[in-house]
Amino acid sequence: MRAISGAALQATLDEITAEMRAATERGRVANYIPPLAAVPDSRFGIAVVLGTGEVHVAGDADEAFSIQSISKVFALTLALGAVGDQLWNRVGREPSGSAFNSIVQLETEHGIPRNPFINAGAIVVCDVLLGRLQPREAIGQLLRFVRELAGDDTIAIDESVARAEQDTGFTNRALANYMRAFGNIHGEVELVLGTYFHFCALAMSCRQLAMAGRYLMAGGISDGHRVITDKRARRINAVMMSCGQYDNSGDFAYRIGLPGKSGVGGGILAVAPGIASIAVWSPGLNPSGNSQLGQMALERLVQRTGWSVFEPR
Incomplete structure (x- = not known):
């Protein structure tokens, strides 16, 4: 270096x-x-x-922008904190080699997404968080977590983006319902997706x-405080x-x-x-x-x- x-x-x-x-x-x-x-x-x-x-x-x-799938990093951190390595029973750690919203691999791999950073994997992560929290609580938890990490309480969720995601998220609904059919989504699909859409609508500079x-x-x-173990990082x-x-x-x-x-x-x-x-x-x-x-x-x-x-x- x-x-x-x-x-x-x-x-x-x-x-x-x-x-x-x-x-x-x-x-x-x-x-x-x-x-x-x-x-x-x-x-x-x-x-x-x-x-x-x-x-x-x-x-x-x-200038703030919609961070979309970058929020999956913070959601993954919270899910690992909630259930630890049990998370990897429901989502893999391999590259997908496919588009971020592809449904193809889910059929041959029995509803287990390749990794937590494609849409299907992130939807499973949201379902894991909702195993312990209500949607409003999970959204609040993510928002507080990111504000604490950044040291900035002005960070917010763009509700107009969340609504637009809700109105146009047909492929994500297909992914979630398909995984529900395999038993890998445990909660109510619309509640899981609503949480996922709000996570994606986080606005940050x-x-x-x-x-x-x-x-x-x-x-x-971060700021002298341990957020996660060095191994998990x-x-x-x-x-x-x-x-x-x-x-x-x-x-x-x-x-x-x-x-x-x-x-x-x-x-x-x-x-x-x-x-x-x-x-x-x-x-x-x-x-x-x-x-x-x-x-x-x-x-x-x-x-x-x-x-x-x-x-x-």
Whole structure:
């Protein structure tokens, strides 16, 4: 890893932001959820929180956006805290190699989703949380957890996005009902889905998201308080590395070499263990549903800092 000063890092983020502003191929904004379709593809933000506590931002890093599937990282953390490794009896830890909302594998694999970061897996995670909580309690728990991690009580759920998810979530209903048929959804499907849609509707800025991800960068510790064990932090990072970008996860590991989790709102949370928590946002998506410019920006960041986990230390 090459040493980099705070000033040099800020200059790097400013350079990358200028390069992303000038990019002509920006991907396509998600159009199947109306509030997401309305976000201009000109937006780009990036935030880096170092292990020292320094925060560096550039571009639209303080504009809130719908984090969508990035919320699955925080939901997974809570579910593991609730039931521990029993969770893995109901959801796998393998890359899917399929689209994030694919139903194909569920038939041959008896209703067990490949991992907790595809839609089916995250719906199971919500069902696990609802085994102990009512929907309103589970939604409140996630919101409090993320606010505490980020140190920011202004973080909120965008109810307009949650309603739009509810109105357009036909594929997610199919996934949930199919898993219910296999006995892998225990609760009432509409209550599980309502919780899932609210989780996805969490709105955060890059700065807030990078702050919230610090516990994964620091071996389970945030602001001097232990959130999870270092072993669990390593394992969540491992699943993020192998599964966090849907059927684009292998290429992300190859080009960027960091654990990461994307969302169709255009955000990506990436973790350089022991070094930095990174959030990037640009709403235009590649064909796999990941931020096109977000991935490009992260690739340039690791090239210029040497932060890839595969870089010699």
